[in-house]
Amino acid sequence: MKRTIGLIGLSFILLTASVFAASSGTFKDGSNRTLGYITSDGTFKDSSNRTIGYVKSDGTYTDGSNRTLGYLKSDGTYTDGSNRTLGYLKSNGEVRDGSNRTLGYVTNGGTVKDGSNRTLGYAENIDKRHAAAFFFFYYKKYVKK
Structure with a gap:
């Protein structure tokens, strides 16, 4: 019984960590110009390869100085740093x-x-959640309209 509970707990931890795991990819505008990147460790970079933010395994999005911008909850809700719903x-x-x-x-x-x-653009090899965070919520100032 202990082994079964341990395996279930481990599976839950791995599933939770993978929910917000980042895959590396490129953000491009509608003219196919590079706007930025996300690396496999969850680092967001602008087109000049400067770090503009991070996504952590718990769904926290931060700026380049690691200040909290907001959170992505497991139900798809984006909130700001004060937990107010953005979208x-x-x-x-x-x-x-x-x-x-x-x-x-x-x-x-x-x-x-x-x-x-x-x-607006393209999110090549990027999870929809991170694409929405980039284009609509936390890093939208890098998207030229």
């Missing part, structure tokens, strides 16, 4: 703001669109 990522890739208005979409192929269905 949501729905399972279909739709991104909504805190007032439940559509901000845009992140497709399975990595295309990021605004609420009017115009292409």
